[in-house]
Amino acid sequence: xxxxxxxxxxxxxxxxxxxxxxxxxxxxxxxxxxxxxxxxxxxxxxxxxxxxxxxxxxxxxxxxxxxxxxxxxxxxxxxxxxxxxxxxxxxxxxxxxxxxxxxxxxxxxxxxxxxxxxxxxxxxxxxxxxxxxxxxxxxxxxxxxxxxxxxxxxxxxxxxxxxxxxxxxxxxxxxxxxxxxxxxxxxxxxxxxxxxxxxxxxxxxxxxxxxxxxxxxxxxxxxxxxxxxxxxxxxxxxxxxxxxxx
Amino acid sequence: xxxxxxxxxxxxxxxxxxxxxxxxxxxxxxxxxxxxxxxxxxxxxxxxxxxxxxxxxxxxxxxxxxxxxxxxxxxxxxxxxxxxxxxxxxxxxxxxxxxxxxxxxxxxxxxxxxxxxxxxxxxxxxxxxxxxxxxxxxxxxxxxxxxx
Numbered sequence: 001x002x003x004x005x006x007x008x009x010x011x012x013x014x015x016x017x018x019x020x021x022x023x024x025x026x027x028x029x030x031x032x033x034x035x036x037x038x039x040x041x042x043x044x045x046x047x048x049x050x051x052x053x054x055x056x057x058x059x060x061x062x063x064x065x066x067x068x069x070x071x072x073x074x075x076x077x078x079x080x081x082x083x084x085x086x087x088x089x090x091x092x093x094x095x096x097x098x099x100x101x102x103x104x105x106x107x108x109x110x111x112x113x114x115x116x117x118x119x120x121x122x123x124x125x126x127x128x129x130x131x132x133x134x135x136x137x138x139x140x141x142x143x144x145x146x147x148x149x150x151x152x153x154x155x156x157x158x159x160x161x162x163x164x165x166x167x168x169x170x171x172x173x174x175x176x177x178x179x180x181x182x183x184x185x186x187x188x189x190x191x192x193x194x195x196x197x198x199x200x201x202x203x204x205x206x207x208x209x210x211x212x213x214x215x216x217x218x219x220x221x222x223x224x225x226x227x228x229x230x231x232x233x234x235x236x237x238x239x240x241x242x243x244x245x246x
Numbered sequence: 247x248x249x250x251x252x253x254x255x256x257x258x259x260x261x262x263x264x265x266x267x268x269x270x271x272x273x274x275x276x277x278x279x280x281x282x283x284x285x286x287x288x289x290x291x292x293x294x295x296x297x298x299x300x301x302x303x304x305x306x307x308x309x310x311x312x313x314x315x316x317x318x319x320x321x322x323x324x325x326x327x328x329x330x331x332x333x334x335x336x337x338x339x340x341x342x343x344x345x346x347x348x349x350x351x352x353x354x355x356x357x358x359x360x361x362x363x364x365x366x367x368x369x370x371x372x373x374x375x376x377x378x379x380x381x382x383x384x385x386x387x388x389x390x391x392x393x394x
Contacts, residue, residue, distance in 0.1 A: 030368035030378065037370040044295025048324065119325030123294055126327060126394050134369045 001114075002057045003076060004177050006066070007219055008050030010077035013067055014227065015098060016042030017234050018085060027088055032038070034134065038095070041127045048120045050111035068238035072228045074219075080163035082227040086156075089142060089149065093156035096135035100196055101167045103128045106187045115183035136200050143204025150205065156210050157201075165214020248315060249365025252277045253287070260309050263301040264373050267344040270302060277323050285310060285318040290328045291296040293374035330393050346376065347390035356381035364390075 008145060020039035026032035050063035057149040061069075085091045106128050109121035142149040168190040201208055216225065237244055257279070258271040270276055270289075278288040283294035287306055291299045302318050310318040330349035333341075338348035347364075355362050356379075363382035371378040376389040 007287065030370070034368055037374050040297070041293060041372055044291070044293060048294060104377075109340070117279070123327040124325045130369065130392070130394070177259035197345070230263035 001177075002053055003173055004183060005049050005053035005056060006076040007078075009034070009046050009053055009063075009066070010075045011081055012042045012049065013046040014077040014230065015077070015081035015150070015179070016040075016046060017230060018081060018083075019091070019095070021085055022091065028183055029191075031088075035091075038131055038134075041131070045120075047122065048104050052089065052116055052120065061120055062236075068235045072231055073108065074221060075223060075227060075231075076221065077131045077168055077218055077223075077227075078163070079215055079224060080167065082218070082224060082230060083163065084159060084226050086159075087152060088225075089152035090159065091154040092138050092140070092142065093134065093153060094160055095166055096139045096200075097134045097160060097167075098194055099128060099132040099195075100200075104192050104197070105131045105186075108184050112183060117182060128151045137199055139206075142202045144208045151170075152205065157206055159211065161209040161211075162213055166216050166218060167214060169219075171220070248278050248285065248313075248369060250281050251311070253281065253285060256309055257287070257306065258311055260267065260305050263298045263305065264375075265341070267340045267345065268333075268337050270306070272334045272337040274334065275328065285315050286321065287289070287318060288323040289325050290319050292325075292328050296374050297307065298373075330391060333391075341391065345381065345388060347365075347388060349391040349393035351393055354379060356384060356386065357388055358386050359384040 001245065016039045019035050019042065022032065022035045023039070026035055046067065047063045050066045054066055055059045055064060078098075080094060083090075083094055084135065106121045106125035110118055110125060112118040112121065139153065143153045144150070168186045170185045170187045174183070174185050178185045198208065248318050254276075255273065255277055258269045260270045261269055262268045262273050262275075265273070272379050273292070274293060275341045276309050277291055277292065277295060278286070279289075280286040287310075289299075289306070293392075305321060307318060309340050333349065340356045341348045352364050354364055357363055359381060361381055361383035364379045365382060366380040367380050367387065368379060375392055377392050378387065380387045
């Protein structure tokens with residue numbers, strides 16, 4: 001259960017931090033505000049997942065301790081969300097692929113037999129719904145936009161595609177969660193994801209990559225180099241000044 | 247012995263930190279008040295990451311202490327999740343007068359000229375709970391409460 005909650009909370013934490021890196025740097029003011037708001041939602045959701053993880057673990061660690069005092073190999077986030085921001089199109093494509101998965105995942109978790117998980121999911125899914133609407137809209141506008149925006153969105157899709165499969169890969173922990181009625185197998189979401197993805201990509205005139213090779217490891221603690229760099233920035237204060245408070 | 251009704255009345259005087267024309271009660275974030283074993287107030291956040299949540303707790307605690315309530319307990323309750331349906335109907339008019347279009351299903355009306363000829367500029371506005379619109383008639387930009 002603890003590991004399962006880390007997978008949810010670490011994924012929203014890492015994406016929330018990545019998205020927050022855009023604050024003050026976005027191409028237009030409205031997008032800057034939108035990205036900051038999305039990052040805020042992600043961090044808020046993280047508080048709930050990691051807060052519950054700390055409770056379940058029972059070792060006295062709260063959400064902050066879990067976020068700021070663990071090393072890269074202890075993180076259980078999806079590899080997709082630790083990918084660097086690169087250009088704006090790349091950031092949006094990562095967000096879109098994530099939102100599509102996240103929305104399905106949370107919708108399923110609303111039916112969890114664990115009331116605490118269902119409660120958090122019900123709170124988060126409303127936000128995820130809103131994020132997905134925005135992501136879809138922008139993917140269609142930029143994919144079906146100018147020659148340059150189309151080319152950038154297609155390049156982003158191809159670069160991020162190897163990280164899509166991990167969202168739907170099952171392991172022993174997933175089987176345990178599924179048997180306990182806490183969370184359905186991630187693979188069970190794939191058909192719904194594919195259907196929604198294909199619809200949006202068609203409207204965006206983007207081509208779905210054919211090679212479904214998937215990079216795995218994030219959910220069991222094997223990360224790309226980028227996560228370590230991100231954590232070095234994110235955790236600096238608590239590492240340099242342990243227990244510092246506002 | 248303080249009554250639940252008294253606590254509700256005090257909380258009705260605490261303004262929301264982001265939208266001060268509304269009280270926390272009108273915003274629908276106070277879910278429960280209990281005076282059984284000391285004072286307990288259950289609060290639900292509007293959005294999970296809303297930075298106003300911690301200020302809200304601080305304001306509630308200050309208000310209760312100011313009225314002689316010792317050590318009030320404040321708990322966060324996330325389920326059922328907050329919805330704009332919990333914003334009291336009388337609060338809609340206050341929001342409009344303050345320049346924020348109240349949460350309604352469908353196209354928001356301009357809070358200044360009441361025109362329904364409005365366009366979404368950005369799904370995210372100045373706070374997590376609002377989106378940004380423009381009026382096609384009086385041309386003023388405005389914030390609209392997201393309806394959900």
